[in-house]
Amino acid sequence: MALAGPQETITAREAGLVSCDNCGTLAPLGSRRCARCRASLHSRRPNASQRVWAWLLAGIVCYIPANLYPMLLTSTFGKVSEGTIIGGAIELFEYGAWFVAVIVILASVVIPVAKFVVIAMLMLGIRHGSRLSAHRRMQLYEFTEFIGRWSMVDVFVVAILSALVQLGFIASINPGPAAVCFALSVVFTMLSAQSFDPRMIWDSLEEHPPRVRR
C-alpha cells in the first residue's frame, strides 16, 4: 500500500468498510443501507466529479447575465435608472458607504468568482496533481462550502429594497432580471460544492504523491 502521509494510514475503504455519510456508522463495504439511520451507503459520493463540473458550469453560465442585466430598476420622479451589481457597488463607494460597498463587492463578485476558481482548481488538482498540499486544499474546500451561501445576501437586498421602496411617483424600486440569474448562480455553485467529495483529494494522493519542496 502506498503511504499517503507521514504515518502509515488506512482508509475505511481499504479496510473493506464504508462509513455512513449521514450518521458515521461503519458497515462492511457493499452494504446498501445504513443499519442505524437507513441512509443509502456510498464509500465515495457517486459520480462526484461529473456532478461538480455540471453544477459549476451551470453556476458560471448564470453568473454572466447576472452581471450584464440590471439587478435593480429604480424610478425616481418618473425617471427609471438601471443598476447592475457592479454599478450598485460603485454608487455605494461614491456615496461614501465604504463598508457596505465592500460587503456588496465581497458577496456578489469576490466570493462567487473565488468559488468558481477554487472548485475548478480542486477538481483539476485531483486529476493532475496540485502544487498545494492536500491539507491546504482541504481548507479551501471547507472555506468554500462555508462561505458560498453568503452570496445570497445580494438577492435579499433586492427583495427588501423592492418591498420597501414603493412610494409611487417619488421613488420605487423593482427587481431586474439579474436577480434571478444571480440567485440561480449561487444555488448551482452551492450544489457544486456539496457534490464535491473531499475524500477525492486524499485518494488522489496515491496517484499524485505530494511534491516535495526543495
Added chain:
Amino acid sequence: MHTRHPISENLDRLIACRACDLLLDRVIPPPGKVARCPRCHHVLLSNKRNVIDNTLAAAISTAILMVAAVLFPFIALEEAGLQRDASVMDAIGAFASGWSAPLTIAVAAFIVVIPVTRAVALIYALLPLRFGKAPANGAANSFRLAMALKPWSMAEIFIVGVAVALVKVTDLAAVSLGPSFWAFSALILVVVFENSTLCEWTIWRLLDPKKR
C-alpha cells in the same frame, strides 16, 4: 434487522473521518473538547455537555423567533408624508410579478419555510429523548432532514441583507427598524449557538435504540 454480528461489535470501536475516510480508533474526547482527524484535521466528534437540551433550546427559540419575525414589519420608511413598512412577507412577495416569480418561492423557502421546517424536525426528533423516552417514529429521518437543510436555511443572511438595504435607502427617506428586525438578529445568535453545540455523531448515537 437487529441481529448482532461479531463484526458490528468491533466496528463500534472505530470511526472513519468523513472528510478523508481515514479509519481511526474512536476516542471520545474529554468533556467540552472536540476530536479531530489527525490527517486532515476535520472534526470527528465533540463531547459537549447537554447536546440534546441545547439543540432543543436552539430549535424552540428559532420557532418562536420566526413567528415574531414573520408577523411584524422589519423596516419602515417615511418620506414626504408617505409611509411604508415592509414585513418579511412583503420582501418575499417582491419577486412575485413577472418572470422572477419562482424566486418568490425560493426566497420564502430560504428565510422562512426551511428554518421553521428544521426547527420542527429537530424538536420532533429530540423532544422524546429529552424526557427519557424512545425516539419517535421517523426520528432518524426527521433529524437527517434537519441536517440536510442546514446550508439552505438563510435567515441570518437575510438580516445582513436588511443592513445593506438600510444603508442604501437612508439618503432616500427616514428609515426605522421594526420588531421583526430584532427577532431576526436574535436568530443569528441562535444559529451560532446551535452550530457550536450540535454534534451530529453524538445525536445519532442517542437516536439509536440499540445504544441507549
